[in-house]
Amino acid sequence: MAKYEDIANTLRTRIKSGDYPAGSFLPKQTELVTEFNVSRMTVQKAVEVLMMEGLVASKKGVGTTVLDHPFTTRDTSTLSEYEGLSWEMAHGNRQLTSQVIEFGVEFPDETVQEKLRLTEEEPVYKILRLRLVEDQPFVLEHTYMPLNLVPGMKKEILEHSIYHYIRQQLGLRISGAYRTIRADKPSDYDKLYLQAQPEDPILEISQIVYQQDGKPFEYSRSRNRYDVRDYSFLDMKGS
Amino acid sequence: MAKYEDIANTLRTRIKSGDYPAGSFLPKQTELVTEFNVSRMTVQKAVEVLMMEGLVASKKGVGTTVLDHPFTTRDTSTLSEYEGLSWEMAHGNRQLTSQVIEFGVEFPDETVQEKLRLTEEEPVYKILRLRLVEDQPFVLEHTYMPLNLVPGMKKEILEHSIYHYIRQQLGLRISGAYRTIRADKPSDYDKLYLQAQPEDPILEISQIVYQQDGKPFEYSRSRNRYDVRDYSFLDMKGS
DNA sequence: GAGTGGTCTAGACCACTCG
DNA sequence: GAGTGGTCTAGACCACTCG
Secondary structure, three states: OOHHHHHHHHHHHHHHOOOOOOOOEOOOHHHHHHHHOOOHHHHHHHHHHHHHOOOEEEEOOOEEEEOOOHHHHOOOOOOOHHHOHHHHHHOOOOOEEEEEEEEEEEOOOHHHHHHHOOOOOOOEEEEEEEEEEOOEEEEEEEEEEEOOOOOOOOHHHHOOOHHHHHHHHOOOOEEEEEEEEEEEOOOHHHHHHOOOOOOOOEEEEEEEEEEOOOOEEEEEEEEEEOOOOOEEEEEEOOO | OOHHHHHHHHHHHHHHOOOOOOOOEOOOHHHHHHHHOOOHHHHHHHHHHHHHOOOEEEEOOOEEEEOOOHHHHOOOOOOOHHHOHHHHHHOOOOOEEEEEEEEEEEOOOHHHHHHHOOOOOOOEEEEEEEEEEOOEEEEEEEEEEEOOOOOOOOHHHHOOOHHHHHHHHOOOOEEEEEEEEEEEOOOHHHHHHOOOOOOOOEEEEEEEEEEOOOOEEEEEEEEEEOOOOOEEEEEEOOO
16 A cells, blocks of 8 residues: 555545544645655645545645535445446445346447447357346346457356456456446337336446456446436546 | 646647557656656656546556547547536537526525535525527526525526636636436426427436535536437546 | 745655566 | 566745735
């Protein structure tokens, strides 16, 4: 653990515990330098972390203020779609089960070729999973992954967490995801598996997930019942 | 303009122009030090900017790779909702018009009190605007702003860009926004103004926008026709 | 003018990856 | 062992804000 991460953690704890209340100033950088016995550059790196999280904001010539965003008081876990639902649910104490509806290998159609940057001869897994929370239909996930990047996929894995397998077994590292969110009318699949009525909207979150080297390794469309899911996030302006 | 910003701009240009093709390595940090005649810390700050933008990724002991994300080749303008639609449209060469349906002052209800952190005695503007693109209904925006933070709002301003006024005239600085995206059934308003059919889903993007000092100054719900709008963004993992 | 945060330097040590 | 990026130091100068 780097020093600046340590310091950021300490400061974050103090903010969340009310030690540095919202609206007050953080101690001056020179004070933090003496408290933690580090150079000012290191203090600044720590403060930058908190700025990225939306906890504080600095003004030249004035100081660094503790903000009062929703995220200051609420759970800090930015819901990351690619962490997988398993993670999300485990932390919410709700029981998630997965039902594998389709699992096969095929050559990608044009859309999948484009999203995953494959040729038509590079096969992909095609996966359709229904995810249930407390036995209620929650999300229908259409997933495509290139065989060569994610070898050894099994139905058993799909029934638990794909991401656990990808990270722990394959050692794949994720750099980020490109997401598109839209509203849609229910498809026949949605009506069947999500028990959506014809007039029930669907919230679709599609994403392309990238490895650290920039190669896309997952393209998925998550179709959510409109009444059980929204998507929230904090969008901080660059410094 | 800081040195590291200059360097980041130069490197970004080289990446987009194909000078540093996707998949290749960026020059080593020591090489960049000699080229730009700066210290390595400054080079690193520049590279960090590009990492945040999803253009490159570094690996210890290896080097910094140029990635091949959608954003590497496409327009880099991350659509920021709080920039206002006016900006977005001006850059897409599509004509945006605004129709003010409601504009008044009222005491906030409980929801608005909570979102904007106001007491029930602090009045807010209530604004309902229909925004049309090429004369087609596009978004219906319900907006609330506290009077004391945004004084002097006029109907004339609403017909153009609220954000231009807030930034240029009032000098307000924005730190970020908290957004929630969901799908919904059309309301009576949506049916009337967006010409939504009863079975047409609505994509709702609601946001609370914060000033630099952490005070919320706008709460809005943008109701979009499902067939003309989606919401895309790049979610990069923290370093 | 005094104090603040933002940037920058010229070094240093380290963990990591590769052959 | 040689090379890489990540972190850190102890200084320095600056633009900005405030009284």
